[in-house]
Amino acid sequence: MLEHFPFYLIIILIIILIIMLANRITVAYPVLLVITGLLISFVPGIPVLKIDPELIFIIFLPPLLYEAAWAISWKELWRWRRIICSFAFVVVFLTAISVAVVANSFIPGFSLALGFLLGGIVSPPDAVSAGAILKFIKGPKRLSSILEGESLLNDASSLIILRFALIAVATGQFIWQEAALNFVWMVVGGTGIGLLTGLIFKKLHKYLPTDVNMDIILTFVAPYAMYIVAEEFHCSGILSVVSGGLFLSYFRHHFLTGSSRLSAENVWQSIVFVLNGLVFMLIGLDLPEIVNALKTEGIGLYQATGYGLLITAVLIIGRIIAAYGAVITTIIASHFITVADRNPGWKGPFILGWTGMRGVVSLAAALSIPLTLSDGSPFPHRNLILYITFVVILATLLIQGLTLPYIIKKLSHTVYNDYRPEEETENHLRKALAKISMEYIEEHHKEKLNDSPHLKRLSSQWEVQLSLNEEESAMPEDIKAIYTKVLDKQRKLLLEKNKKKQDIDEELIRKYLHYIDLEEEKMKYK
Structure with missing residues (x-):
């Protein structure tokens, strides 16, 4: 051997x-x-x-x-x-x-x-x-x-x-x-x-x-x-x-x-x-x-x-x-x-x-x-x-x-309409995630929304559906805790949609769950 x-x-x-x-x-x-x-x-x-x-x-x-x-x-x-x-x-x-x-x-x-x-x-x-x-x-x-x-x-x-x-x-x-x-x-x-x-x-x-x-x-x-x-x-x-x-x-x-x-x-x-x-x-x-x-x-x-x-x-x-x-x-x-x-x-x-x-x-x-x-x-x-x-x-x-x-x-096989078009589904998921994130912040931490530049940046991100920019300073621990709760809400939303929405491809759901895990991991180094 x-x-x-x-x-x-x-x-x-x-x-x-x-x-x-x-x-x-x-x-x-x-x-x-x-x-x-x-x-x-x-x-x-x-x-x-x-x-x-x-x-x-x-x-x-x-x-x-x-x-x-x-x-x-x-x-x-x-x-x-x-x-x-x-x-x-x-x-x-x-x-x-x-x-x-x-x-x-x-x-x-x-x-x-x-x-x-x-x-x-x-x-x-x-x-x-x-x-x-x-x-x-x-x-x-x-x-x-x-x-x-x-x-x-x-x-x-x-x-x-x-x-x-x-x-x-x-x-x-x-x-x-x-x-x-x-x-x-x-x-x-x-x-x-x-x-x-x-x-x-x-x-x-x-x-x-x-x-x-x-x-x-x-x-x-x-x-x-x-x-x-x-x-x-x-x-x-x-x-x-x-x-x-x-x-x-x-x-x-x-x-x-x-x-x-x-x-x-x-x-x-x-x-x-x-x-x-x-x-x-x-x-x-x-x-x-x-x-x-x-x-x-x-x-x-x-x-x-x-x-x-x-x-x-x-x-x-x-x-x-x-x-x-x-x-x-x-x-x-x-x-x-x-x-x-x-x-x-x-x-x-x-x-x-x-x-x-x-x-x-x-x-x-x-x-x-x-x-x-x-x-x-x-x-x-x-x-x-x-x-x-x-x-x-x-x-x-x-x-x-x-x-x-x-x-x-x-074989020009039939194009089956098992799921919504991918681009349409991704737009739907991004809007749903942004909506639930803003709803959570406004319901539980509205007073911090005007005081914290980090929450302002995150809310802007959700509103325009853009990726995070590099931070010049470390994110405070209390804001990290809030953001972790938001990510958990997003994860639960995706899992719920995967159960109830039969016209959404699970691969796309997993793709966004992967993004959330990545975001959670990135937050450790902020």
């Missing part, structure tokens, strides 16, 4: 350079990272990396899922809850069945149980890849929201399928009653443990005399605690992290100070940047080990690649069919549910169906397959499953990942 340490440092530097190149040429960085990893793996003398699936499941997944849970909009998650849940659970299950049937029919020696195992591995799309592409393209807000919400849940559902499929392969039987009870326990137990652990960490943040550094450390400990505790109780660790992360995200303004939120956001962005880069680079670097293992099964490389492309086609076609199936269901539901979209169109669903790139969760799931069965015999077709998974990841990243920007641009 230590002798390869310089190599790992070089890999991180290469990741930074590749992502810089991806941003420059407007290509999704996961595509370039996987290709770069492939090319590096063929360089003579390069250390052969053996990826431990537990390393990915325990080290990588909890923080990545936790950060995603903090970043997602609660409002968007609730608005698109039906299609998100259908894609995260129903579509993943149907995809696994489709892969099982095709694999059983066309791959020699593949039983339905093995096919279902393969389906559970390759069924969850990777939202990191889609998100990296969508940032270059001005796509519909609802598309990115659905993808983000789906990604939080589909990993859990696919890994639950994987667990049951492994039991079926190992024992040769599948008891539906036990599977149903275990499924309920994994979902309910995982969610409950995540919420309970989140509540404990919320209390720790709130009642312990923590500072900014301690708060940040606690945010890193939380996802690992949620994951490990849930797995110890044989529940879904991923659902635990997601539910706990969503819980803490919702109450972030109740137990974290503005300084802690600002610092944690910067630290987490850097950590997630490195983790995402590493996992996609590792996919490419792991190819030699996968190919060498495949040779032991006596299956030709071209034949195995053909199987991988066949499964890729099933996944792409199946997701597109599912997207249009969701449209038909929505149209039918619109006659009974008033919030359902009566005219979802055909272009948006096609784009959603094309965003099915697979990623690191699929590779980690494949690597987690044991080498042998309980009786000591080799696990059937393990190496072939590994190779097919790799082909699926690479093919979806190249085929869908490289063409998605073109498809989004080519």
Whole structure:
């Protein structure tokens, strides 16, 4: 491990350079990272990396899922809850069945149980890849929201399928009653443990005399605690992290100070940047080990690649069919549910169906397959499953990942009126914040308004909605206390508007909450 340490440092530097190149040429960085990893793996003398699936499941997944849970909009998650849940659970299950049937029919020696195992591995799309592409393209807000919400849940559902499929392969039987009870326990137990652990960490943040550094450390400990505790109780660790992360995200303004939120956001962005880069680079670097293992099964490389492309086609076609199936269901539901979209169109669903790139969760799931069965015999077709998974990841990243920007641009998709125009919303928020600030000052501190130059300047700022100018003298402590109360009023107003105003994008609300935290931080140095 230590002798390869310089190599790992070089890999991180290469990741930074590749992502810089991806941003420059407007290509999704996961595509370039996987290709770069492939090319590096063929360089003579390069250390052969053996990826431990537990390393990915325990080290990588909890923080990545936790950060995603903090970043997602609660409002968007609730608005698109039906299609998100259908894609995260129903579509993943149907995809696994489709892969099982095709694999059983066309791959020699593949039983339905093995096919279902393969389906559970390759069924969850990777939202990191889609998100990296969508940032270059001005796509519909609802598309990115659905993808983000789906990604939080589909990993859990696919890994639950994987667990049951492994039991079926190992024992040769599948008891539906036990599977149903275990499924309920994994979902309910995982969610409950995540919420309970989140509540404990919320209390720790709130009642312990923590500072900014301690708060940040606690945010890193939380996802690992949620994951490990849930797995110890044989529940879904991923659902635990997601539910706990969503819980803490919702109450972030109740137990974290503005300084802690600002610092944690910067630290987490850097950590997630490195983790995402590493996992996609590792996919490419792991190819030699996968190919060498495949040779032991006596299956030709071209034949195995053909199987991988066949499964890729099933996944792409199946997701597109599912997207249009969701449209038909929505149209039918619109006659009974008033919030359902009566005219979802055909272009948006096609784009959603094309965003099915697979990623690191699929590779980690494949690597987690044991080498042998309980009786000591080799696990059937393990190496072939590994190779097919790799082909699926690479093919979806190249085929869908490289063409998605073109498809989004080519299809003049409908401009959905989910929210007010951004400029109009920002004007509304600025006026609302200025109004509540002036109302508070005039109601509680009107006598100081004429005496304090600082309050005069702040009131002028709110009236004209301009940024603060640099102060020539320090702001008095009593004025700081008043201004802190005003900022707290502004924060409460924004949180209230986010709850009640469905036509305001939560991203803009978070933007202004961020401004308030910055203003609170700046005040410390005045």
